[in-house]
Amino acid sequence: MKITNARVIVCSPGRNFVTLKLETDEGLTGIGDATLNGRELSVAAYLTEHVIPCLIGRDAHQIEDIWQYLYKGAYWRRGPVTMTAIAAVDTALWDIKAKAAGLPLYQLLGGKSRTGVMVYGHANGSDIEHTVDEVLRYADAGYKAIRAQSGVPGLEKVYGVGKGTLFYEPADADLPSEHDWSTEKYLRHTPKLFERIREKLGFEHHLLHDVHHRLTPIEAGRLGKSLEPFNLFWMEDATPAENQDAFRLIRQHTTTPLAVGEIFNSIWDCKELIENQLIDYVRATVVHAGGITHLRRIADLASLYQVRTGCHGATDLSPVCMGAALHFDLWVPNFGIQEYMRHTEETDAVFPHAYTFDQGMLYPGDVPGHGVEIDEALAAKYPYKRAYLPVNRLQHDGTLWNW
Ligand SMILES: O=C(O)C(=O)C[C@H](O)[C@H](O)CO
Numbered sequence: 001m002k003i004t005n006a007r008v009i010v011c012s013p014g015r016n017f018v019t020l021k022l023e024t025d026e027g028l029t030g031i032g033d034a035t036l037n038g039r040e041l042s043v044a045a046y047l048t049e050h051v052i053p054c055l056i057g058r059d060a061h062q063i064e065d066i067w068q069y070l071y072k073g074a075y076w077r078r079g080p081v082t083m084t085a086i087a088a089v090d091t092a093l094w095d096i097k098a099k100a101a102g103l104p105l106y107q108l109l110g111g112k113s114r115t116g117v118m119v120y121g122h123a124n125g126s127d128i129e130h131t132v133d134e135v136l137r138y139a140d141a142g143y144k145a146i147r148a149q150s151g152v153p154g155l156e157k158v159y160g161v162g163k164g165t166l167f168y169e170p171a172d173a174d175l176p177s178e179h180d181w182s183t184e185k186y187l188r189h190t191p192k193l194f195e196r197i198r199e200k201l202g203f204e205h206h207l208l209h210d211v212h213h214r215l216t217p218i219e220a221g222r223l224g225k226s227l228e229p230f231n232l233f234w235m236e237d238a239t240p241a242e243n244q245d246a247f248r249l250i251r252q253h254t255t256t257p258l259a260v261g262e263i264f265n266s267i268w269d270c271k272e273l274i275e276n277q278l279i280d281y282v283r284a285t286v287v288h289a290g291g292i293t294h295l296r297r298i299a300d301l302a303s304l305y306q307v308r309t310g311c312h313g314a315t316d317l318s319p320v321c322m323g324a325a326l327h328f329d330l331w332v333p334n335f336g337i338q339e340y341m342r343h344t345e346e347t348d349a350v351f352p353h354a355y356t357f358d359q360g361m362l363y364p365g366d367v368p369g370h371g372v373e374i375d376e377a378l379a380a381k382y383p384y385k386r387a388y389l390p391v392n393r394l395q396h397d398g399t400l401w402n403w
């Protein structure tokens, strides 16, 4: 089965998405997500200018060979742009292979390991009481796991807290908006947030929290320790992870489980974290970590060390990524949890999908492939709009910090 045509579709139904569509001489098509938030057109150009010319005429069944061809063949390895482009090709090829077999993708990976995929939703509030109300609302909606982020007194804009509560979108401006940050204020506030949530919610639900790369390792150790009485499912991205060894210090100070990896793009970003058991959950997902083919390799390494998966699932990962991730989640033996941030109705209409939500679980559905399509005519009605992620500055002196 030969690849006869490939094109990149860029659209903005509420936010930007980049999608790769592959066509074959047998009439089967497959799609893959290629969205890299705030840097979308770099992947679109990489695909159009450098990848697509190499795909035409290749056998769509040779997923592994095409992956190696694009990875080794570029000479320049890894990096978010390259790995997102490879992921899009890989996802589209798995979609085609599963459609050719007439099977849902999870069957090709090895079949179901569980009945459904436990997800966590995002409860965001401007202050503690508002966040508690949101957490309770998610619990009422059936969620078994809830991430809680709250505004911090004295800080104007905080990661995870937007204008509305249902659809949080950080890529919000034509040039990067500026946030302010104070580690001291955040560290004073956050344990109080979780104390109050547990008071109102009890201990039946899983609670998660995203630090979004803002602390030093010793500060992260301090936060993790102060959150121990509230039994978090995980503390995410406590410190930037370029230096994998930094997590050793956090580990020495707290038993709060650690999750990291939404910005990882290859197994090399997490090899030491996993092998040294410095983390509990790896957050790499299909679109930014080289597709199903590479994510599977990361998960297999992780399984040797009892590290579980917790795929990234914010709104900038399109329904195509979500569909593929859910098939992966249903199969992967060392599954932990899946992030689920709802897309807007406009996005859902452009990407009709087979996956469904019920009582805190997602189900990928049983249609052949990964179960997500793109309505190209509708997509064309939403042209690309430049949108950047924010930057963060220290409140007291304006130093650029991690956002
Ligand atoms: O969902 C999360 O955990 C995030 O941290 C979301 C990220 O800020 C977002 O995906 C950046 O593009």
Ligand SMILES: [Mg+2]
Pocket: 210, 212, 236, 237, 262
């Ligand atoms: Mg995160």
